[in-house]
Amino acid sequence: MYTIKKFLKNMVSTNSSFNEKRERMVRAQLIARDIVDKEVLRAMAKVPRHEFLPADLQDRAYDDTPLPIEEMQTISQPYIVAYMIQALSIKKETGFLKLVPVPAIKLHFLQKYTKKFILLRSEHSWHIKQWQR
Secondary structure: OOOHHHHHHOOOOOOHHHHHHHHHHHHHHHHHHOOOOHHHHHHHHHOOHHHHOOHHHHHHOOOOOOEEOOOOOEEOOHHHHHHHHHHHOOOOOOOOEEEOOOOHHHHHHHHHHOOEEEEEEEOOOEEEEEEEO
């Protein structure tokens, strides 16, 4: 039987302080608000949100709020990300196409969550990046 305790025990840990914050985020912000998709929870538990923030905001990485990142964008509130992915009912096998700009953390999440995605990016010219695991 799948339990929250078993899920949290299997979370990836790189820094105990961030791991504890990530665990609290998954429990208090996601599971408590009816995010039940195991793959969404697993991906959210693995993404090191703090690595995508400026040093002065890393301690707030797992807070229940969006935070500013590069190029006048924000890193979305964890619950909103999980809610959208769960609502879309996408599965690991689902291909994904995104027109950017897209923050690096969203790309990282997609790499953890889907088997394949295609990224189209236009800065000065179009770039196509395909990723498949």
